[in-house]
Amino acid sequence: MANIIEIKNKKASYQFFLVETFTAGIQLTGTEIKSIRAGKANIADAFCVFIGNELFVREMHIAIYTMGTIYNHEPKRDRKLLLTKRELKKLQNKVNEKGFTIITTLLFVNEKGLAKLNIALARGKHFYDKRNSIKQKDMKRDLERRDIL
Numbered sequence: 014m015a016n017i018i019e020i021k022n023k024k025a026s027y028q029f030f031l032v033e034t035f036t037a038g039i040q041l042t043g044t045e046i047k048s049i050r051a052g053k054a055n056i057a058d059a060f061c062v063f064i065g066n067e068l069f070v071r072e073m074h075i076a077i078y079t080m081g082t083i084y085n086h087e088p089k090r091d092r093k094l095l096l097t098k099r100e101l102k103k104l105q106n107k108v109n110e111k112g113f114t115i116i117t118t119l120l121f122v123n124e125k126g127l128a129k130l131n132i133a134l135a136r137g138k139h140f141y142d143k144r145n146s147i148k149q150k151d152m153k154r155d156l157e158r159r160d161i162l
Contacts, residue, residue: 018049033134035096038096039094060072070094
């Protein structure tokens with residue numbers, strides 16, 4: 014059984030209301046996919062932007078592949094996301110509305126060995142919304158402790 018690679022953005026659901034999620038392919042070079050399969054990537058600060066009619070992910074850090082030669086990649090370059098035209102149009106219309114952004118939630122390698130990125134159309138939370146999220150998480154944890162005891 015092959016080891017499963019899943020790199021999560023844990024801050025995403027705390028800082029944003031996730032409205033809708035999409036799974037996108039990523040256009041990568043050879044050394045980038047090798048680093049991802051080794052688990053050396055970080056999507057905590059990553060976000061998506063439209064350049065023309067294409068969607069790119071920015072600030073996604075993929076570590077330099079140690080066995081790479083002069084053809085190694087740049088760690089924080091913009092990477093093109095692969096989505097259908099309908100999905101791109103829908104996302105572009107929503108991002109043009111005030112308050113919406115596109116963030117990364119999960120980077121994984123599927124069963125075919127391809128790197129995929131789960132992205133979410135999100136709206137930022139206010140401070141009181143974050144406080145409410147912490148409160149609900151604490152209540153859930155307390156209930157689980159009581160069920161165990």
